[in-house]
Amino acid sequence: MTIGQVLGETARRFPGRPALIGEGFRCSYRELDEYSECAADRLWAQGVGRGTHVGVWANDQPAAFLCFCAVWKLGAVLLPLCTGYTKEEMLHCVQAADIDVIVADGEYLETLRRFELPVKILPLRTLTENLSPPTEKVERSEARCEDMDTILFTSGSTGKAKPVCTNHLARVNTMFAQAAALDADETDIFCMALPMYHCFSLTAMALAAVGVGACLCFPPDRKGRTILRTIEKERCTVLTAVPTLFSVLLKRYREEPCDLSSLQTGMIGGSTYSPQLYQEICRTFDFTLLPSLGQTEASAGITSCAIDDPPELRLTTVGRFFQTVEGCIRSVRTGEILPPGEEGEICVRGVSVMLGYYHMPEATKEAIDGDGWLHTGDLGKLDARGYLTYTGRKKELIIRGGENIAPGEIENILCEDPRVDVVKVIGVPDRHYTEEVCACVVKREDMTEDEVRELVRRRAAAFKIPRYVLFMDSFPLLPNGKIDRKTLQKTAIERLSIH
Numbered sequence: 001m002t003i004g005q006v007l008g009e010t011a012r013r014f015p016g017r018p019a020l021i022g023e024g025f026r027c028s029y030r031e032l033d034e035y036s037e038c039a040a041d042r043l044w045a046q047g048v049g050r051g052t053h054v055g056v057w058a059n060d061q062p063a064a065f066l067c068f069c070a071v072w073k074l075g076a077v078l079l080p081l082c083t084g085y086t087k088e089e090m091l092h093c094v095q096a097a098d099i100d101v102i103v104a105d106g107e108y109l110e111t112l113r114r115f116e117l118p119v120k121i122l123p124l125r126t127l128t129e130n131l132s133p134p135t136e137k138v139e140r141s142e143a144r145c146e147d148m149d150t151i152l153f154t155s156g157s158t159g160k161a162k163p164v165c166t167n168h169l170a171r172v173n174t175m176f177a178q179a180a181a182l183d184a185d186e187t188d189i190f191c192m193a194l195p196m197y198h199c200f201s202l203t204a205m206a207l208a209a210v211g212v213g214a215c216l217c218f219p220p221d222r223k224g225r226t227i228l229r230t231i232e233k234e235r236c237t238v239l240t241a242v243p244t245l246f247s248v249l250l251k252r253y254r255e256e257p258c259d260l261s262s263l264q265t266g267m268i269g270g271s272t273y274s275p276q277l278y279q280e281i282c283r284t285f286d287f288t289l290l291p292s293l294g295q296t297e298a299s300a301g302i303t304s305c306a307i308d309d310p311p312e313l314r315l316t317t318v319g320r321f322f323q324t325v326e327g328c329i330r331s332v333r334t335g336e337i338l339p340p341g342e343e344g345e346i347c348v349r350g351v352s353v354m355l356g357y358y359h360m361p362e363a364t365k366e367a368i369d370g371d372g373w374l375h376t377g378d379l380g381k382l383d384a385r386g387y388l389t390y391t392g393r394k395k396e397l398i399i400r401g402g403e404n405i406a407p408g409e410i411e412n413i414l415c416e417d418p419r420v421d422v423v424k425v426i427g428v429p430d431r432h433y434t435e436e437v438c439a440c441v442v443k444r445e446d447m448t449e450d451e452v453r454e455l456v457r458r459r460a461a462a463f464k465i466p467r468y469v470l471f472m473d474s475f476p477l478l479p480n481g482k483i484d485r486k487t488l489q490k491t492a493i494e495r496l497s498i499h
Contacts, residue, residue, distance in 0.1 A: 006210060014213035020065060020066070037073065054102075055103070188212070191217050204267055224245075291314055292319065321388070326350050329342065330345050421442045426489050
C-alpha cells in the first residue's frame with residue numbers, strides 16, 4: 001500500500017475519529033482524507049505530479065502534515081526541510097536533491113523569498129486554507145507503492161547532509177511496525193513533540209498514528225512547558241522524544257508539576273542516554289518508555305523494546321529487530337557475522353532499508369553492500385534472545401540532542417578562513433545534549449573563540465555552532481599521518497574539565 005491508500009483505509013475504518021489537533025484546528029480522519037485530496041488537486045494545478053520533488057519548510061502544524069499527505073497522494077516526493085537551515089544549507093538541499101518546488105509558511109516563506117533560490121515557491125496557506133471535499137474527480141497522477149515517497153537529509157561522518165531516498169513500501173511497513181511496538185490504536189493521542197523533518201518523528205509518530213487511526217496533537221511550540229501543558233490539556237497518551245527533550249521536560253515538570261496521568265507509552269531514541277535518566281523519566285512520568293534504535297537510512301526503524309518487556313531489558317537494551325528488517329552483528333575487521341555476545345557493527349537489510357542516497361552511487365555502495373546489507377556505522381551486540389545492546393558509533397558523527405552533525409561540514413567552513421591552519425571538530429560529552437560540538441583549531445593568525453563561532457553561525461544552523469573552541473599548537477597524529485582523533489578527544493575533555 002501507499003501512504004495515501006493507508007490514509008484512505010483509516011478514514012473508512014474510523015471516519016469520525018480525530019486525526020489532527022493544533023493551533024485551533026481539528027479535523028477527523030474523513031476530513032483529513034478529503035482535505036488532502038483537495039490540497040492534492042491544488043498542487044496538481046500548480047504543476048506538481050508524480051515524481052515532482054516538493055520541499056516543505058514550515059513549523060510543525062496540522063496544515064503542514066495535510067500538505068505532506070497531499071504530496072504523497074500525487075506520487076510526488078516529499079522533502080521535509082530543517083527549519084534551522086541557512087541560505088547555504090538550503091541551496092545545498094535544492095541542488096543535491098533536485099527540489100522543484102518549496103512550500104513554505106509564515107516567516108519561512110519570507111526568508112525563502114529573500115534567499116532567491118532557483119525553485120518555485122508556493123505559500124502553504126494557498127494549499128490548505130478553505131478546503132472542502134472535492135466535488136468531482138480530477139484526473140491526476142497517483143502514487144504506487146514502489147514510488148519514492150520521501151527524501152530526508154541526514155549527515156554522514158563527513159561532508160554535507162546526504163539525501164536519503166525511501167519508497168512507500170518501506171515507509172508503510174516501518175510505520176506499522178512502530179505502531180505495533182507501541183501497541184497503539186485509534187484511542188491514542190500522539191504528542192508531536194519532535195520536528196517532522198526527523199525520520200523518528202515522521203515515521204514512528206505521525207505515520208504510525210495514521211496507520212492505526214490515532215490522533216496527532218501538535219503543541220503550539222516545542223518549549224518544554226508548552227509540551228507538558230498540551231499533554232495535560234489534550235490528554236495525550238503517547239510521548240516519543242530524544243533524551244535531550246526528555247531532560248527538558250523533567251526540569252520543567254519539577255518547576256511546574258501538571259497532570260500527565262493520561263500518558264501510557266512512547267519511545268526514546270536519537271542519541272545515547274544514561275540508565276539514570278531513563279529511570280527518572282519512567283518514574284516521574286509513570287509510563288512505559290520503549291528504548292529504540294533507528295536510522296534515516298532504515299526509514300527510522302531498526303529495533304525497539306516491546307510493551308511487555310521486563311524493566312531490566314528496557315533499561316539495558318534497545319530491544320529486538322523489527323520484522324521489517326533482518327539484522328546481524330558483523331566484525332568491524334573481517335566483516336563476518338558474529339555470534340551472540342560479541343561486539344561489532346550493526347547491519348540490517350530488508351524492506352525498510354533505503355533505496356540509496358539520491359544521485360550518490362558511490363556513497364550508496366559504501367553504505368549498502370552487494371548482498372543488500374546496510375552498514376549502519378553503529379556498534380552493538382546481541383544476546384541469545386535477539387535483544388540488542390547499543391555500545392557506540394563507528395562513525396565520527398556528533399549527535400547533539402538528537403540532531404546529527406557532520407564534523408566535516410563545520411571543518412570545511414572554518415578551513416576557508418585564512419587565519420585557520422588546521423581544524424578538527426569533535427564531539428565531547430554533555431549532560432544535557434549528550435554531546436556538544438568542540439572545534440579544535442591550530443591557527444595561523446590571532447583569532448578569538450567568538451570569531452570562530454561567528455564563522456559557523458553565518459553559514460550553518462544554530463545547533464552546529466561549536467560550544468567549545470580550543471586553540472592548539474598541533475594535533476596528535478597516528479603513524480599514517482592522520483589526526484589521532486581519540487587522543488585529541490581525550491585531550492579536549494581534560495582541558496575542558498569534563499567529567
